[in-house]
Amino acid sequence: MIDPLTEVVTLLQPQAKFSKVVSAAGPWRVRRSGSGQLFYCVILDGSCRLEVDGNEQIHLHQGDFVLIPSAYSFTMSSLEPPASEELDMPPVPLANGEFRHGAQDVPPDVQLLVGHCSFGSPDAALLVSLLPQLVHVRGEKRLAILVQLVGEESRAARPARDVILARLLEVLLIEALRSVEGTDAAPGLLRGLADERLAVAIRRIHENMTKPWTVAQLAKEAALSRSAFFERFSRALGVAPMEYLLAWRMALAKNLLRRQEAGISEVAERVGYGSASAFSVAFTRHVGLPPARYAREQSELQRPQRASSSVF
Missing domain, CATH: 1.10.10.60 (Homeodomain-like)
Known part of the structure; x- marks a missing residue:
């Protein structure tokens, strides 16, 4: 029996592009206007705020997972966002490989693993239109583990890396999407x-x-x-x-x-x-x-x- 959701994800042909660990402290804000690539984020520790155009703002906490199948414009910030627009600054690379937003010389208030991937399908726009604009899952350890594996694999240079990444991303997408309460989802x-x-x-x-x-x-x-x-x-x-x-x-x-x-x-x-x-x-x-x-x-x-x- 063919599962329609699996078929959507398989046809999308997700391809890992980049992932990294980001931390932040004090007042901070990040605005991004992307090219429509899939964006995912898992909150490793602490809390922050997310605003995606067309959706109500949400507070994210440790263990939360966010998936935006087609990310064009979103804002992440501290729970109390800074008043000054000047605080929307590029991240600073740290010696441990992380990237820091906000205050540099204090312990972080939040730590995230973020990444994005592209789709190999020439029909990606059609397929993505069948998915929710925003997926927010709370308390699903399986998703956090999968995202961690994607991050580790994307940074490694091990044999069959691309094959492993493709399969991990397919599982990640399916796991995230089937965690959504279908009756509350947007048309799709x-x-x-x-x-x-x-x-x-x-x-x-x-x-x-x-x-x-x-x-x-x-x-x-x-x-x-x-x-x-x-x-x-x-x-x-x-x-x-x-x-x-x-x-x-x-x-x-x-x-x-x-x-x-x-x-x-x-x-x-x-x-x-x-x-x-x-x-x-x-x-x-x-x-x-x-x-x-x-x-x-x-x-x-x-x-x-x-x-x-x-x-x-």
């Missing part, structure tokens, strides 16, 4: 999976992508009327059922083409199209490029990228 996959009726239909889509699904057939799987299913699905996931199905077919097709695992005809069959021509028409309309050209361009784009150190 987690909220849909929290609805017992919708979850059945969503899993049927992922288990049998080749079936020529209709709204009526999916409604029957969910034991709902066609109109009730359509409205409930659209409200919970933020997209209509057929739009969700098409998006997933195209996401899978892009992944297969990018990895050059199959020819056009086989890709068409594996994502639910009866012929290569029908698939090519749908793919070109959705993506803006014919499948063969898309595969060539993606192959040319796959180049190693340098890691960034400006995470926090």
Whole structure:
């Protein structure tokens, strides 16, 4: 049985970019406007405050874990933030390898492990849109352990480092996302999976992508009327059922083409199209490029990228 949440994370292809230990003391503030990369943070000791655009501010305490799948703008600060805007200064590297915000010559009030990663999927924007904007988990030691392992592995130069990191990040994302109370989540996959009726239909889509699904057939799987299913699905996931199905077919097709695992005809069959021509028409309309050209361009784009150190 295919688990939709696992499939989302697997298709995202998370790649570790950077992680580091940060401490802070006294009044301090950090504002960051990122490029949309995933940001994660675990509070190792102490407390601080987090504000993410579009969300209420939250106080973070020891053991808390925060995940922002697409971090564009957020602020972290001491519980009593400084009044002066000038205190938003770059961190100072310490002799022990940490980076310090605020006062330098006193014991820290808070210590964090922060990091970010990028996604290898060309459909990352679509997949991330199905996830919550902010995940805050309290009291989950498993997450803290996983983040620590990611940090240790990212700084080491051991054999199979990239393979281990990829698997750790997948487990980290799944563990964090399934810790969210689905019924309270924003519209997206987690909220849909929290609805017992919708979850059945969503899993049927992922288990049998080749079936020529209709709204009526999916409604029957969910034991709902066609109109009730359509409205409930659209409200919970933020997209209509057929739009969700098409998006997933195209996401899978892009992944297969990018990895050059199959020819056009086989890709068409594996994502639910009866012929290569029908698939090519749908793919070109959705993506803006014919499948063969898309595969060539993606192959040319796959180049190693340098890691960034400006995470926090």
